[in-house]
Amino acid sequence: MDLLKRLKQLPLHTILLGVAIIWIFPFIWMIASSLKSHREFLATPLSLVPNQLMWENYRRAWDSANFSQYFQNSVMVTVSAVAIVVFLSALTGYALARVDFPGKRVLILAYAATLFIPKGYTIIPVYQLIRRLGLLNTIPGLVLAEAGGAPVLFALLFMAHFRGTPKELDEAAEIDGANFLQTFLYIMLPLAKPMIATAVLLQFMWTWSSFFTPLVLTLNNPDLRTLTVGMYAFVSEFSTDWTGLTAAALISITPILILFLSLQRYFIEGLSGSVKN
């Protein structure tokens, strides 16, 4: 019976599988190309099985093209920015959810209004501000710009989340002598783990992939480039090294792909959840 039902889905599966393979073909092609020799890449660009595995391409991208440095920069910027954004968003969200204070409605409205602000609208003063702070061409400057320019979406999502947790928990903690900060840190924050996971994932994805801000802030300083800017620079510095380029591309996207594939449910539900709100 069950088998019959599955067989009925066979035509649908054939269509879906076909489309899905075409859909991720660029990634399969990238993996194949990153392991080909330059000559083979030019001779048979479509073949997906390299004659001989050229791990050399990866070494070239990692060492000669300096992707080891770019990788390190990306990790530092992303981890710092994610930690800052998520923690501060949780603080804001909790205060907004639990306390009525003068100016609250204005604040929520102002935050909500910034959700669709494009980077091209704010990038010039951000650059000027970082420059005036003396943080141009530094990692902290980049972290600050990334964390400050992140959408306030998570503060609003945390607000919705904390509104949904029972107030009695806070009150019980308060009776036990915990102050506002302690209640937040020890009672509410641990309860918000799913929301924190979603926020970390999405912010990680955004910061890791961020290009406009690091381009403007670090293009002239090769030692500070993140992976995205490094990829862009790769083309002008090693223009015809297509195999090295695909290896570099895979180095750049592997962390995010691993994260996504292992936690894809949270990714997709988090994104569609934040869209609905």
Add this chain to the structure above:
Amino acid sequence: MQKTLSQPRERRMWLTRKRSRQVWAYAFILPQLLLIAGFTFYPIIMTHVYSLYEWPGFGPLNDFVGVQNYLEVIRDSLFWNAFQKSFIFMAGTVALQLPIALLLALLLNSERLYGRNIYRALFFIPVVTTSAVIGIVMRSIFATHEGVVNNALLMSNLIETPIRWLSQGNTAMLALVIVASWKWMGIKMVMWLAGLQSLPRELYDAAKVDGANYWQTFRFITLPLLVPVGIVVLLFSIVDALTAFDLIFTMTEGGPGFTTEFMELYIYRYAFTTVAGGLPQLGYASAAGVFFGLTVFLISLVLSLLARRQSRLKG
């Protein structure tokens, strides 16, 4: 007797508690507020201020020129070119994404579909992949001689000579529309899917009883009920398209010859590169940025109000 005594004290205690909680709340909000104020609110204000000055980005801000930058922006044919190109790109990606994403969502919506999550994840992979990396890799995929696209088309005899995808305006635009639609299709599909799953079962049972076929059910029940979700999908498609700087900058850099120079690339060119050997023109670029920011803001405002009204009408 006792009660009347304790009441003011209780009230006072309640007031101190309330006040102390408000102080805590302000302390909780302050750090992020400072960050947002510095890197979002302040820049929005300063973009408007800079736009009134002639300013290369360094030195004192003292050459006030009023609305002259705006007048120059309006008179620059390349600005209108960028405006137009942005909207052509937007129209193209919206026209491709909305229906195809809905089709994929309908295929995946069947409840007992085996491996639904796997398909969903596969279609979602391009969404999470870094745009700037995709843009660079696509240069190679759309390359004239060694590119995958031309090789595949030649091999299947669909074309006889290689198409110079990225070195002519129309095909470069087409390539960008295809890549961008592919890249963000997954998120649109997931949004449609969420919409489909929130539709009331009873209506479909009723339609079945009335003998409606699949197409009639889709046309008269599913489609009208999906309008509110559709507006949200439309909103995100438009905002995605208008702010697709990373992909376009890495794939075509606005070329060849400004044919794919969209709004944000135009702003970047005036603000951070030396146009025609001169100095960067931050005042001018800011004026263009104001035009662009307001356009995106207005479009998203109208669509979100529309979405809210629609979902309220539907209850």
